[in-house]
Amino acid sequence: MASKKQIRVGMVGYRLMGRAHSHAYRDVPFYFNPDVEPRLQAIAGRDEESTKAAADKMGWESWETDWRRLIEREDIDLIDIVTPNNTHADIAIAAADAGKHVFCEKPLAMSLNEAKRMLEAVNRTGVTHMICHNYRFSPAVQYAKKLIDEGRLGKIYHMRATFLQDWLMDPEFPLIWRLKKEVSGGGTLSDLGAHIIDLARFLVGEFHEVAGMMETFVKKRPLGTMTNNLKGQIQSDQWGEVTVDDATMFLARFHNGAIGTFEASRFSRGNRAGNRFEINGEKGSIRWDMENLNNLHVYLEEDEPGLQGFRTINCTEESHPFAGSYWPAGHILGYEHTFVNIVFRLMDGIAQGTSPEPNFADGVKNQAVLEAVEQSAEKRGWIEIPD
Amino acid sequence: MASKKQIRVGMVGYRLMGRAHSHAYRDVPFYFNPDVEPRLQAIAGRDEESTKAAADKMGWESWETDWRRLIEREDIDLIDIVTPNNTHADIAIAAADAGKHVFCEKPLAMSLNEAKRMLEAVNRTGVTHMICHNYRFSPAVQYAKKLIDEGRLGKIYHMRATFLQDWLMDPEFPLIWRLKKEVSGGGTLSDLGAHIIDLARFLVGEFHEVAGMMETFVKKRPLGTMTNNLKGQIQSDQWGEVTVDDATMFLARFHNGAIGTFEASRFSRGNRAGNRFEINGEKGSIRWDMENLNNLHVYLEEDEPGLQGFRTINCTEESHPFAGSYWPAGHILGYEHTFVNIVFRLMDGIAQGTSPEPNFADGVKNQAVLEAVEQSAEKRGWIEIPD
Amino acid sequence: MASKKQIRVGMVGYRLMGRAHSHAYRDVPFYFNPDVEPRLQAIAGRDEESTKAAADKMGWESWETDWRRLIEREDIDLIDIVTPNNTHADIAIAAADAGKHVFCEKPLAMSLNEAKRMLEAVNRTGVTHMICHNYRFSPAVQYAKKLIDEGRLGKIYHMRATFLQDWLMDPEFPLIWRLKKEVSGGGTLSDLGAHIIDLARFLVGEFHEVAGMMETFVKKRPLGTMTNNLKGQIQSDQWGEVTVDDATMFLARFHNGAIGTFEASRFSRGNRAGNRFEINGEKGSIRWDMENLNNLHVYLEEDEPGLQGFRTINCTEESHPFAGSYWPAGHILGYEHTFVNIVFRLMDGIAQGTSPEPNFADGVKNQAVLEAVEQSAEKRGWIEIPD
Amino acid sequence: MASKKQIRVGMVGYRLMGRAHSHAYRDVPFYFNPDVEPRLQAIAGRDEESTKAAADKMGWESWETDWRRLIEREDIDLIDIVTPNNTHADIAIAAADAGKHVFCEKPLAMSLNEAKRMLEAVNRTGVTHMICHNYRFSPAVQYAKKLIDEGRLGKIYHMRATFLQDWLMDPEFPLIWRLKKEVSGGGTLSDLGAHIIDLARFLVGEFHEVAGMMETFVKKRPLGTMTNNLKGQIQSDQWGEVTVDDATMFLARFHNGAIGTFEASRFSRGNRAGNRFEINGEKGSIRWDMENLNNLHVYLEEDEPGLQGFRTINCTEESHPFAGSYWPAGHILGYEHTFVNIVFRLMDGIAQGTSPEPNFADGVKNQAVLEAVEQSAEKRGWIEIPD
Structure with a gap:
């Protein structure tokens, strides 16, 4: 495990979808052999106490109370966006501009225009990007x-x-x-x-x-x-x-x-x-x-x-x-495995420098x-x- | 059985739906106690040989090669229409005008106007009328x-x-x-x-x-x-x-x-x-x-x-x-019983002088x-x- | 229809199974083309009033209050036994001895010995025999x-x-x-x-x-x-x-x-x-x-x-x-069709002088x-x- | 997380069931709030290379090539047995004798007598014991x-x-x-x-x-x-x-x-x-x-x-x-969650000094x-x- 490159994740938000994503990052190396492995580096939330509690609970190593801090941190490779939809664009564009890969919850944006701006941003900087349509991955x-x-x-x-x-x-x-x-x-x-x-x-x-x-x-x-x-x-x-x-x-x-x-x-x-x-x-x-x-x-x-x-x-x-x-x-899987599978695909994309579907173009x-x-x-x- | 009033049916057409209707007429008195009972009096079809064969096979007492003959016959109380849709209106209106009850396959007519004309006809002469939406009767x-x-x-x-x-x-x-x-x-x-x-x-x-x-x-x-x-x-x-x-x-x-x-x-x-x-x-x-x-x-x-x-x-x-x-x-029923049930309801309507739903107004x-x-x-x- | 040989049925008993059998006799010629056709000739029951009512209701032409009369009647070709199990043997053996075909509800008998005696009887006289295991015929x-x-x-x-x-x-x-x-x-x-x-x-x-x-x-x-x-x-x-x-x-x-x-x-x-x-x-x-x-x-x-x-x-x-x-x-069948199918097979057997399975040997x-x-x-x- | 008492697990074996158990230890603190938390301390297997690989893959901190070493180690609180059945008794009894809690795959033993000896051992030393009948925990x-x-x-x-x-x-x-x-x-x-x-x-x-x-x-x-x-x-x-x-x-x-x-x-x-x-x-x-x-x-x-x-x-x-x-x-669970649930119950038992059912008495x-x-x-x- 130690020898693989680690993708240090910074996740903005930590509620229902944050839980599903966190769990997926934890499980991917257990079930799969991705070329690079996610590391639960930091989460960001506005309320310090509950952000800290969530980080502890879900196994994140650190936390911030402003998502902009995650973008600034050099020890973050991938920004994961699980916040309400009206914040997706700002965070994603800032992340792309900072050269960080972006994984965003759906729907991508508040409007088609906003979605296009997000796609332009990730295309401009060449980072890996995906949108979390997890059901594809059942x-x-x-x-x-x-x-x-x-x-x-x-x-x-x-x-x-x-x-x-x-x-x-x-x-x-x-x-x-x-x-x-x-x-x-x-x-x-x-x-x-x-x-x-x-x-x-x-x-x-x-x-x-x-x-x-x-x-x-x-x-x-x-x-x-x-x-x-x-x-x-x-x-x-x-x-x-x-x-x-x-x-x-x-x-x-x-x-x-x-x-x-x-x-x-x-x-x-x-x-x-x-x-x-x-x-x-x-x-x-x-x-x-x-x-x-x-x-x-x-x-x-x-x-x-x-x-x-x-x-x-x-x-x-x-x-x-x-x-x-x-x-x-015959030993069945559940809802959470759709996230494990999509995160495995995301790791693949980062390792190979591509943006697997569904990506921001799909979001648009x-x-x-x-x-x-x-x-x-x-x-x-x-x-x-x-x- | 003998003492009940018999409703003498004249059915125009005898293919798939004719079979379903014929079987229902045969079964209604077996399963139910309607106040009046259907009698398989006559069917009409254009081809003499196959009409005769169908009548024999399905237990009808006589046959005609022109539906107008059925309308003319005094020993027919109910006209059942199981022909292609472009003939429904002519037959139904002629039947109503002759004072015969009418049971018609769906869709009622070729157009809304035609359907309205059919409804006017049955209303004018006060006969019992129903349209065969059998699935209601599951x-x-x-x-x-x-x-x-x-x-x-x-x-x-x-x-x-x-x-x-x-x-x-x-x-x-x-x-x-x-x-x-x-x-x-x-x-x-x-x-x-x-x-x-x-x-x-x-x-x-x-x-x-x-x-x-x-x-x-x-x-x-x-x-x-x-x-x-x-x-x-x-x-x-x-x-x-x-x-x-x-x-x-x-x-x-x-x-x-x-x-x-x-x-x-x-x-x-x-x-x-x-x-x-x-x-x-x-x-x-x-x-x-x-x-x-x-x-x-x-x-x-x-x-x-x-x-x-x-x-x-x-x-x-x-x-x-x-x-x-x-x-x-737990002893299940099949497709054909939906017809038995609707024909039982039709007999009820005729006995009581009403037109149970779905009737021609529903057809319209x-x-x-x-x-x-x-x-x-x-x-x-x-x-x-x-x- | 008229030209086919008719198999005149005498049914002993008329309750639940009697109803299922009666309906099957009525339906066989409608759905199938057997070489011989059943005719609902007579039923037998101990209580005159309810036997008569059942005959009327189900379309039987006559009735008797003693099953022995059915056996004696020359206008009966097939005895159908739908009575409680302790009467099966007596009726079946008498029927066989009178040269009548036998169709018997299950279980065949009160004991293995009794069942064997029944099989011997039908084998001795060479009549067609079947036992009504209808579920085979779904x-x-x-x-x-x-x-x-x-x-x-x-x-x-x-x-x-x-x-x-x-x-x-x-x-x-x-x-x-x-x-x-x-x-x-x-x-x-x-x-x-x-x-x-x-x-x-x-x-x-x-x-x-x-x-x-x-x-x-x-x-x-x-x-x-x-x-x-x-x-x-x-x-x-x-x-x-x-x-x-x-x-x-x-x-x-x-x-x-x-x-x-x-x-x-x-x-x-x-x-x-x-x-x-x-x-x-x-x-x-x-x-x-x-x-x-x-x-x-x-x-x-x-x-x-x-x-x-x-x-x-x-x-x-x-x-x-x-x-x-x-x-x-896609137009489904129900419970009663299992009886229609087995009766069709029974008619085939009678026409060909065989005893289709399940017959009394299966009953034994x-x-x-x-x-x-x-x-x-x-x-x-x-x-x-x-x- | 840090403040909770950790239960340091030593698992003997690492194949199919070892995987299911390992995953459960990882997931319990994520989904539940047990009073004590499992720590993936060490696994034991006979083949050094594959044992080491399994430990790496599944997130265990160390490994041994002899299960007796796990028993000897003072940094192990709970022995988890996922080996072929003919080794259960020796391992479980040694673990109990060393004062370690025991979690054993089913069937408990090779015979009723052996199972009884295992139950006596855990009863004698008062450790927590459970048998892994995971389906109870769906x-x-x-x-x-x-x-x-x-x-x-x-x-x-x-x-x-x-x-x-x-x-x-x-x-x-x-x-x-x-x-x-x-x-x-x-x-x-x-x-x-x-x-x-x-x-x-x-x-x-x-x-x-x-x-x-x-x-x-x-x-x-x-x-x-x-x-x-x-x-x-x-x-x-x-x-x-x-x-x-x-x-x-x-x-x-x-x-x-x-x-x-x-x-x-x-x-x-x-x-x-x-x-x-x-x-x-x-x-x-x-x-x-x-x-x-x-x-x-x-x-x-x-x-x-x-x-x-x-x-x-x-x-x-x-x-x-x-x-x-x-x-x-409506967001369904899978097979693996039955193990997460039973391990949560096991942690509860250890925290409270009890042996939740199903335990070795159930195994007997x-x-x-x-x-x-x-x-x-x-x-x-x-x-x-x-x-």
């Missing part, structure tokens, strides 16, 4: 990609994808930052929709045009904050306006002729993490559901008559991407779709995605 | 309706529904009547979409506006005909143009504020009969899939924490609508949605459903 | 048989089968005939166990030896009777002793070297009709569950690495036995296993099945 | 236990449990140590059966008597060794005798009157990790399957008629044991059942479990 989704790339599904006709949750259906759940457009840049669409847009771009291809509808079912909420694991705490008897969508649906046409339906909602009872898709091609179909993320359901028309049906494949075999590095077949394209959906909802018609 | 769907009506799901936020098939994906599957707009009035939307629109109206409520997209993936096909069970036979080396959609998707807003995504496709590999929906309400959710039509999946937020999850309910208990008339719990409303979806696809924007 | 089970016979699973190593119900768990459910050994000949083992023994013999082969355990959880019950669909009615304030098992489990070794676990229970909450099995062979495995009886789950080791997994096959395709005679693929072999399980439970050790 | 299984303890299932009638695998079905898979009785102490029964016996004791109660059958389908294999993740490597052209069972089935009666079927097999195609059970009680039932280990399926008779059915509960909510320390609801009771099953198979009858 072995089942990676295997789906492999099947599609090999032509096993043939020409793609349809995708239908949802990301459904129900954690803020209570009308008295507080007005957390995710519900304020000036902080989050967007609501359910940008939080959950961004993930299924990424899966669509990964598996089907680039979007050509979209037509969407956005809805806010609960328009005012008590002021308050998020605690952890998607729980909220009311902190005032004042109420404020929800300035983002509770649910967004859209139709889409892809450049390759496929068409699809997409839906992101936080008002879907019983769906804790309903990130699901089905893709239908000329020769086969696949289905996936994050709540049983190890399973890929695959239908192949080439199967002999009588034996045609969706196979439930537990993607924990050596033949499934990433899976062979963990446990024997994702943002273009998000923005087009929003515009289409306002215009009540179709919007083409700009190149 | 015990599981009936039970879903009961739960929704009782408020168990609370305010409805979302519906997502699909009807997916794959039987004509082969580009050399022939140009059957369903693919010619002048005969069918529409393609996948009117054939399959009509069913999920009906389920939406039944379970969620009336549509307010829609925005759709229609696609024809295979634009030319060899001339040919349908044999049975969704198989085709090429009959020429000439090719003709497909004038209907292979797939249609649309977004919808309901009058009660719910929103939904809808998709009908015949290009979804592995989906033989993917008639599925999920409905999310304030207090609960339900899911249903025609390929396992006995099961209703129900989530109730009122369940105590820890015990919350979708229940898989095999709707074959005495507490489930219609189910108690068949077999012990359904047609209005179909037409609005088509217009929205042309206009590439939203279309309100006329009242 | 298209999914028939397809499983086909796969096994073709060697797709290779050498069989394991079977595990259950038939679990929960309808008499209430300690105050009455002491119906099925709970009295002198009428039923046995309890859960002979009622439900007989079915899974038949499936095992059909799919795996002959039993070599068994070791079982039998348990009666509720030992006394109020006197009463069965109404319909597995419901009971208390008819007295007296209580009587349950003289049969509530649950039986046994281990088995087959002649071909396979081994298996078997369990029949009426005390398994939530299992309404938990007739399920899994079979593991050298090259593949299958799973089936009566509560979703259309689906067969098939695993094939020959599938390429990565794509290995159980396929969920909806056995409603033309390539699945019997299924092509019903509806298009089944009874031998039942008896061996019972002996093994008493002896608390292994018992070989006599040849 | 949140879903822990929640099942809670439901049962609260009486939600009422009196238990049935358990049926299997642990099915298929990784050594190839007749040319080598004769690894697990297939030699002198090293493993037993085959599939002691490897897989031990786990389901533990789940049965945990959830249902103590075994009263058993009747089993053991089978070795492939009796000779080429000499060879195990690589990793259940793969094998042939190392010779000589073949040796398999001296353990490939599959074992047994019937059981529990002290509380429940009865059950149990089966462990490595010859069940398509079952990679088929560790499954169903438990039926008076008032409800539960089902669990390790291949989707987050889900518990629960049926409650108290549910109102119509709404009765098995709920699929994704046990990732705060209300589910252990789950609240990880991720938001488990061994008593294993031995009784083996004896019953030889005797071909029932064997009572000694107290």
Whole structure:
């Protein structure tokens, strides 16, 4: 271990996603053999006490109370951004300008323009950059990609994808930052929709045009904050306006002729993490559901008559991407392993001087779709995605 | 049996749907105790030999080679229409004018105007009328309706529904009547979409506006005909143009504020009969899939924490609508029983002089949605459903 | 229809199984083209009023109040026995002696000796005979048989089968005939166990030896009777002793070297009709569950690495036995169709002068296993099945 | 972190289970707040090079080539035993005698007597001891236990449990140590059966008597060794005798009157990790399957008629044991978290001077059942479990 080059990480933020990333940095060298290894060097947060506590808890060697300090420190190679969306651009651009690699949570930015500025910054300085669309890195989704790339599904006709949750259906759940457009840049669409847009771009291809509808079912909420694991705490008897969508649906046409339906909602009872898709091609179909993320359901028309049906494949075999590095077949993985896998890929990119997908260019394209959906909802018609 | 009033049925057409209806007439008195009982009096078809053979096979007492003869016959009380869509209006209006009850396959008509003319006819003469949206009559769907009506799901936020098939994906599957707009009035939307629109109206409520997209993936096909069970036979080396959609998707807003995504496709590999929906309400959710039509999946937020999850309910208990008339719990029903149940309801309507839902008024409303979806696809924007 | 030879059926008994058989006779000519066709000629029951009502309801042309009259009638070709088990032998032997074909509900007899006498009778007079193990005739089970016979699973190593119900768990459910050994000949083992023994013999082969355990959880019950669909009615304030098992489990070794676990229970909450099995062979495995009886789950080791997994096959395709005679693929069948299929096979047998399996010889072999399980439970050790 | 007492672990062995344990020690302080924290102090293995490599890879601070050295070292508080079964007793007893806590892989010993000697040793010196039956610690299984303890299932009638695998079905898979009785102490029964016996004791109660059958389908294999993740490597052209069972089935009666079927097999195609059970009680039932280990399926008779059915509960909510320390609801856990949870419990035990269950007393009771099953198979009858 000692002989490998270490990539000294400075992470800005430390809550839910900070936990997921921290754990991934710890696990990558255990499960994989990357050419370079992450070192949990420092985290930054505004509140000294809780930042220090988080650093201790998660195994970080030091902490700062201003993210700018992380950028200044010479013992930091990689800046990891897990803060609210309205801070992504400043941090990422500053990091790139300081010659540090950047790993950023999704959505990349508050707007398409901001996203483009971020991409320009990383391109200008040549650092490695990635955006954390972790669901791509479930072995089942990676295997789906492999099947599609090999032509096993043939020409793609349809995708239908949802990301459904129900954690803020209570009308008295507080007005957390995710519900304020000036902080989050967007609501359910940008939080959950961004993930299924990424899966669509990964598996089907680039979007050509979209037509969407956005809805806010609960328009005012008590002021308050998020605690952890998607729980909220009311902190005032004042109420404020929800300035983002509770649910967004859209139709889409892809450049390759496929068409699809997409839906992101936080008002879907019983769906804790309903990130699901089905893709239908000329020769086969696949289905996936994050709540049983190890399973890929695959239908192949080439199967002999009588034996045609969706196979439930537990993607924990050596033949499934990433899976062979963990446990024997049938011994399932969880949510956190999607982060371990993407961080392994990030380390690879840094070692080789590349920016593995999904990187900031993907972030820009994702943002273009998000923005087009929003515009289409306002215009009540179709919007083409700009190149 | 002898003492009950008999409703003498005259059925026009005798292929796939004719078989389903015939079987239902035979089974209703076996499973239920309707006040009046259907009698398989006569069928009509253009080809004498095959009409006679069908009558023999399915247990009909007589046959005609012109449907107008059925209308003229005094020993016919109910006209059942299972012919291609471009003949529905003429037959139904003639039947109503002759004072005969009418049971018509879906979609009701070739256009909204035609549907309205049919409704006027049955209203004018006061006969009983129903449209055969049989999926409403699955015990599981009936039970879903009961739960929704009782408020168990609370305010409805979302519906997502699909009807997916794959039987004509082969580009050399022939140009059957369903693919010619002048005969069918529409393609996948009117054939399959009509069913999920009906389920939406039944379970969620009336549509307010829609925005759709229609696609024809295979634009030319060899001339040919349908044999049975969704198989085709090429009959020429000439090719003709497909004038209907292979797939249609649309977004919808309901009058009660719910929103939904809808998709009908015949290009979804592995989906033989993917008639599925999920409905999310304030207090609960339900899911249903025609390929396992006995099961209703129900989530109730009122369940105590820890015990919350979708229940898989095999709707074959005495507490489930219609189910108690068949077999012990766990002994499942099939596709054909949805027809038995709707025909039982039809007999009830005739006995009581009413037109149980779904009737021609439902057919008109359904047609209005179909037409609005088509217009929205042309206009590439939203279309309100006329009242 | 008129030109085919009619097989005039006389059915003794008319309750739950009588209903299932009656419906099958009505449906066979509708769905199939047997060389001979059943005619619902007469039923027999002790109570005149309810026998007459049943005949009317189910479409039988006449009735008798003594089953011996059915045997005497010259206009009866086939005797169908759906009475309590202690009457099977007398009726079947009398029928055979009168030269009538016999179709008998399971279990065949009260004992192995009685079963053998029945087999001797039908063999002596050369009539067609079958035992109604209807689950063999689910298209999914028939397809499983086909796969096994073709060697797709290779050498069989394991079977595990259950038939679990929960309808008499209430300690105050009455002491119906099925709970009295002198009428039923046995309890859960002979009622439900007989079915899974038949499936095992059909799919795996002959039993070599068994070791079982039998348990009666509720030992006394109020006197009463069965109404319909597995419901009971208390008819007295007296209580009587349950003289049969509530649950039986046994281990088995087959002649071909396979081994298996078997369990029949009426005390398994939530299992309404938990007739399920899994079979593991050298090259593949299958799973089936009566509560979703259309689906067969098939695993094939020959599938390429990565794509290995159980396929969920909806056995409603033309390539699945019997299924092509019903509806298009994906349009599911129910419990009652297993009876339609077995009656179609019975008609075939009568037409050709054979006794299709499962016939009385299968009934004898089944009874031998039942008896061996019972002996093994008493002896608390292994018992070989006599040849 | 620094201020907590550290428990310095010395682990003997480092292959598959060593990896699972090592990872758990690393993760416990990240996810939980134990009063004492594990420190990865040293591992021991016979081959210097691979031991050193394993220590480096998994983050251990030092290594030894003789386990006795670990016992001697004063900087070791806890001995963790992940070696072949024939070494457990020597190591555990030496560790206990040296006053070190002991955590031992299952099965505890080669025989009941040996297990008892191990229990005497830990009792004599008062160290904390546990056996690694990790499946108890899936949140879903822990929640099942809670439901049962609260009486939600009422009196238990049935358990049926299997642990099915298929990784050594190839007749040319080598004769690894697990297939030699002198090293493993037993085959599939002691490897897989031990786990389901533990789940049965945990959830249902103590075994009263058993009747089993053991089978070795492939009796000779080429000499060879195990690589990793259940793969094998042939190392010779000589073949040796398999001296353990490939599959074992047994019937059981529990002290509380429940009865059950149990089966462990490595010859069940398509079952990679088929560790499954169903438990039926008076008032409800539960089902669990390790291949989707987050889900518990629960049926409650108290549910109102119509709404009765098995709920699929994704046990990732705060209300589910252990789950609240990880991720938001619906974000699933994997196999490795069962080890994190048991090690957290172990740390608790050490902090409080107790030996949480399952401890060596459980190991003894488990061994008593294993031995009784083996004896019953030889005797071909029932064997009572000694107290």
